[in-house]
Amino acid sequence: MVLNMFEPIMSDWDDFASSVSRKLQICDSYHSPYSVHPYIVFQLQFHWNPHIPDQTSGLNQQGKKYNSITEYNSITAAKPIPPKSNGDFGTTWRIESSLLFKYSAPLIVTYLLQHSYNLVMVYVAGRLGTEELAAASLASMTANITGLCVFEGMATSLDTLASQAYGGGRKKLVGLHVQRMWAMMSLAVIPIGAVWLSSPWILKHLLPDPQLANLAGTFLRYYLIGAPGFAMFEAGKRFMQAQGNFTASLVVVLICAPLNILWNWIYVFQLGLGFKGAALAIATSNLLQPLVLILYINVFARHTLECWPGFDKKKCFQNWGQMAQLSFPGILMVLSEWLAFDILTFTASYISTSALAAQSVLMSVTITMYHIPMPAAIAASTRFGNLIGCGAVATARQTWRIYYAIFVGIGIFDVIALTSLRHVIARSFTDDKDIQYVIITTIPVVAAAQMFDSLACLVNGLLRGLGKQKVGGWVNLGVYYAWAIPLSLLLTFGPLKLGLLGLWVGPLSGLGIVTVIITLYLKWSNWQKAVDEAIARKG
Known part of the structure; x- marks a missing residue:
């Protein structure tokens, strides 16, 4: 059963409204031109009230106004949307x-x-x-x-x-x-x-x-x-x-x-x-x-x-031009972060053997933890790209706020998990008391960095959904290599000599700055322009 089954009865809206006032289970079909997300079963509840403000109204084939879906539990996308049409349908x-x-x-x-x-x-x-x-x-x-x-x-x-x-x-x-x-x-x-x-x-x-x-x-x-x-x-x-x-x-x-x-x-x-x-x-x-x-x-x-x-x-x-224009900053986004952490691991070898061993443990733990927000950000990016592709700008902004709250929750979970298990983590990887001490004292900073890493994953993912990898690439490159790494080196080997603890302050602050900059960009940028660019892209 697909959404376009309703088109023949749209002309008689009174009969239609009364016949579907109950909740329906509708399975999306790949063969429908309205399909976007497969295997999703979503509930729709239709209400008709001629006095409701025309916030979700549309036009049927005869040009008559009707009030459309007001509550549903998943995305449905329209046909390819003309540049000036509005594909928004709200979300929860x-x-x-x-x-x-x-x-x-x-x-x-x-x-x-x-x-x-x-x-x-x-x-x-x-x-x-x-x-x-x-x-x-x-x-x-x-x-x-x-x-x-x-x-x-x-x-x-x-x-x-x-x-x-x-x-x-x-x-x-x-x-x-x-x-x-x-x-x-x-x-x-x-x-x-x-x-x-x-x-x-x-x-x-x-x-x-x-x-x-x-x-x-x-x-x-x-x-x-x-x-x-x-x-x-x-x-x-x-x-x-x-x-x-x-x-x-x-x-x-x-x-x-x-x-x-x-x-x-x-x-x-x-x-x-x-x-x-x-x-x-x-x-x-x-x-x-x-x-x-x-x-x-x-x-x-x-x-x-x-x-x-x-x-x-x-x-x-x-x-290939449009793909190359997105690929290069995409490489920059990934490379700048991966290389930065490898540089820090290499730097740890100049602190002490215990610091290098502790850094190896901490990197193993953080890489494992990273595999929670990173795939979630890819899923968010795909969802976001679908919304931009169908012209649902207001829905995309609403989705962005919801995802932001969810990823804050993921970050808080990482912080609580790492800090509460820091002694267990240290004892699980080594019996050396010196290395255990370095791990235990450094994990609170590492946990805080994971909080911002979750949000950085999200905002970078949303940039990909918008097609703005260029922004993310240059922001990541500038923050990591003009701020985070120099700060790490200063705190580690400078007058304070904070050791491995200082080495992690750089990524902590860097991830925080990346999150803030890209969040502000997402807040103030023109998303409709991204929709227009998506429509204008050639096959």
Whole structure:
């Protein structure tokens, strides 16, 4: 049953109002031109009162005014909206909190399972030896900064383009954007591959230990095999997410994460490939992910193929400009934050061995905690992009306020969890009393940073929904490298000599400043302009 079933009876509004004054359960259909979010069952309650102010009124096909939906529990989108039409329909706290939980829950599990690839790799490398463990950690950090953050940043352009295209009813354009992203990522693999293939030589000139450099470089060479698969999966996830399907990526990693353990066992211990096998295991898992996703779509989610236009070699390589304009600042947003924290970890090695060990523990904990607000922000970005795409500016602003309150709650949860469990965390990772003391005394500042990190995730996600990655990219770059890192170095090694505690004050203040600046931008910027830009984008 779809929304356009009501069109034939709109002309007789009195009969219609009386016939649907009860609550109805209506299942959205992919085949409806009014569809935006699949699998959502939403309640609608219709009221008719000719004396109600014309706040939610519209025009039927005969031009007669009627009062439209006044209460419902999920988004429904209109047909592609002309530039001057109003696609707003209002929303509620209940609707948005339900949608955010529905969308973010599978994403949180998805990203945690993807993170398990590295955890398994570190565990296996640790079993091989201390030098292998150090090389694996170094190679992982290098891969993140020189390659994976590029793919992640490029994929953020689809948070804008794909979600807005779907919200605007231009469904075939969703698949075309993904095809273009795959083509663009394929080109990006070339310079990334050149760096990774040359990494043994490059790292030998940067590290004092040539053996460590050679091991890490060798790891990156084998890791490169899976880079195209990683890139394709990141883009493929956005193809499904734009349509409101956040389950597909979860199914993929539920299959690939256990297989990743199997690959490690086979390559490292059964075939005797050792350290190379650990890299090959992750590469195999990354290559498998897009294949499993394609299989899932064609077997279990064929309805999503309504957004797939078929492969068009000509169109695939056209209109790259708008995607490049969003991809570059997207890379800047991701790289500036990832690199900043890696710099701080490197800096901790100059404080003391205990400080470096404590920093490693704290980074492990914060990365795990980060996998709650970050996927939730991706879900929020998709929802936001759909609203902008269908022209619902007032609804988008209402949604922004609701999400802000929800993410404050997520941040408060992080603060309470970290501070209350700080002694447990310290004892769980180490028996060394000195390291435990550093961890326990630093966690309150780390917890406060997590509070602002949750909000920073949200505001950056909303910028992606608006298509304003450029703002986020330059704000993040400026705040982290003109303020946060210099402040950390000053408090750590300056007159106060606060050690690891001072090192974390920089990110705390930096995340707070980023949140405030982008929040003010969102408050004062013209969102209708983003709607106009979404409508004007060419296929």
